[in-house]
Amino acid sequence: MRTLKFLLQKEFRQIFRNKSLLPLLFVVPIVQLLVLPLAADYEVKNINIAIVDHDHSSYSQKLVSKIGASGYFKLTDYTSGFNEAFRQIESDQADLILEIPHGFERNLIRENEQKLFLAVNAINGVKANLGGSYINRIIADYNSEVRLEWVQFPKFSPIPTIEITTSNWFNPSMNYRFYMVPGILALLVTMIGAYMCALNIVKEKEVGTIEQINVTPVKKHQFILGKLIPFWVIGMIVFSIGLFGIGWLIYGIVPIGSLLLLYAYLAIYLIAVLGLGLLISTYSETQQQAMSVAFFFMMIFILMSGLFTSIDSMPQWAYTITKISPITYFIEVMRMIVLKGSGFANIQYHFLIMIGFAVFLNGWAILNYKKTR
């Protein structure tokens, strides 16, 4: 116990002595947490549209002004040449082109039917789909207005209509930041834990001081605990600053569920993540190696964690990969507790799995760490 106390003293000294590292440890995550949620806004607004009007009739004018008034679209060009409009798509100035054919008004009235052409820049499929469906809705509205001008419908509409009401639970204002802040916070805490822990031990290897520790009677588990505990504490502190200082004060996200439960999960999660860092460090000789290995896994874990894209939509094999990454579970639990107020009964499996990760990763790391070469 006394040995551990001295080891901890040494580690904390080393961390606090390093004046260039300490601010990075705290400032980088906090600045990112402040800024990034603002950037991660998926809601598609301001779709840029170029309209090619070959008709120049009062009907086409009415359609154009209706699109402009809808609020979803920004009219970037109004011409009568398709090539001109297409150049706008090429240079990303326009997302879609609506082409109104010659004789639109006349044919609509005479032949009872008329076509409009829509060209959508589909590189980003989701945006293309959304833009397309918005404009279709506007055209359908416009269509029924035209119809009303010409046909006198009976007082009670004979058209069967289905009224759709949507209720959005847990986040009625549909604020995307509520969703992103807990996720990004989880990610930042993970990065600090895994990187710092991995780099710290390898540094002792590289500088050669690990040999000095190895020849002392310090036990394996004491040495490892001495390395884990400081970063565990730092992880807890960074998380608290993020949750209360930024999430609560600045973004106004008040955790609905139990804080105790959240911290209990965080405590286990940090042990698992530090174990991962430890494991990486036992396999690397240099800091550069440790970093590139850690980077490799982080990149995959981040993009597969469900932070930015939906996990459900992935093919089965990819879904399985997400299930072997601890980050996926932590992000999920963060969102469940903070946003939905899920209780222990809802996340007991998450607890079991995370304890499994912690035991497995740390156990492997301890087995693989050898005092003698």
Add this chain to the structure above:
Amino acid sequence: MKQFITFVKKEFLHVFRDRKTLLMLFGLPIVQIILFGFALTNEIKNAKIVICDYAKDNATQQIIGKFEASRQFEIEQTLLSHQQIEAAFKQGKIRMAIVFPANFNNDLLHQNNAQVQLITDASDPNTATTLSGYATQIIVDYQNELMQLQELPYRINTEVRMVYNPELKAAVNFVPGVMSLILLLVCVLMTSVSIVKEKETGTMEILLVSPFNPFLVIISKAVPYLALSLINLTIILLLSVFVLGMPINGNILLLYAVSTLFIITALSLGLLISNVTASQQAAMLISLMGMLVPSILFTGFMFPLENMPYPLQLVSHVVPAKWYYIIVKSIMVKGLGFSAIWKETLILLGMTLILLVINIKKFKIRLV
């Protein structure tokens, strides 16, 4: 010149000797392109939803049939109360619930007005909006079918053409994005460590007292990574064409030329980090913690840049990956020539020059 070649050789030896790093260097792009080409999508598929059908009549059966036919949903049919729906949301089991009230068909046929309720788990607003959008589309489709039986006058039909990506494949968007991300991060990471490492181990002193020009020391450090990155680029391109079926519609030489420029930009950024930091840990922390997530966000392939608040849009301008992403999209997908990307190329060139000038200014030949 002979000295320079010797130095480059030395750096190559350093790189090749470290097998684990080398493996990561090449493994990373391969794994990621495949992973993201196939797994990453903004689209929402197989979302689990519950349909509570209190009517169980003709109309609701037909609508549910339509839901079952679409691949966006995985449907479970049970009758749940609002409390039970909330509990299911808390478990994270379902994403949306659709409630048809009793007498749905009756209301629809006789009063010409029926109601349906969509309840979404809006803790994830993106999925919630998309799912309720899909569901609305399906219900409106059904309604339109009913109307068509009545043959309405003055119909406007829209013919839609999806330009550049008719099948709406997510890879078309993600491959250029992941390409710029990987090239940037790998180059910055690797070079940012290189000089600091020599400082930390003390070999920098030996280099500085040698008669060799110190600037060439720096440049010779960047050369191996330039070569490796070009190989990486080739691997990425081969994979995306032959495995993911991505087109290369434009000039491939132009793509290589601009990519080389972009790699040099990234290398100079890495060298700058290396120059201003004192320890490998700090250098890595800046290049990993500081750059990973911001480059993912500000490249613009995940979240639309034009949605961001204006100051953040300004921030995105200084992320080199953003400009490279635009260039790759233009060349690979749109098949445009140099005339369409000269502006972006010029920006990258400017960034590189500025970074190099700062590098030279910051480089100290005296150790403290």
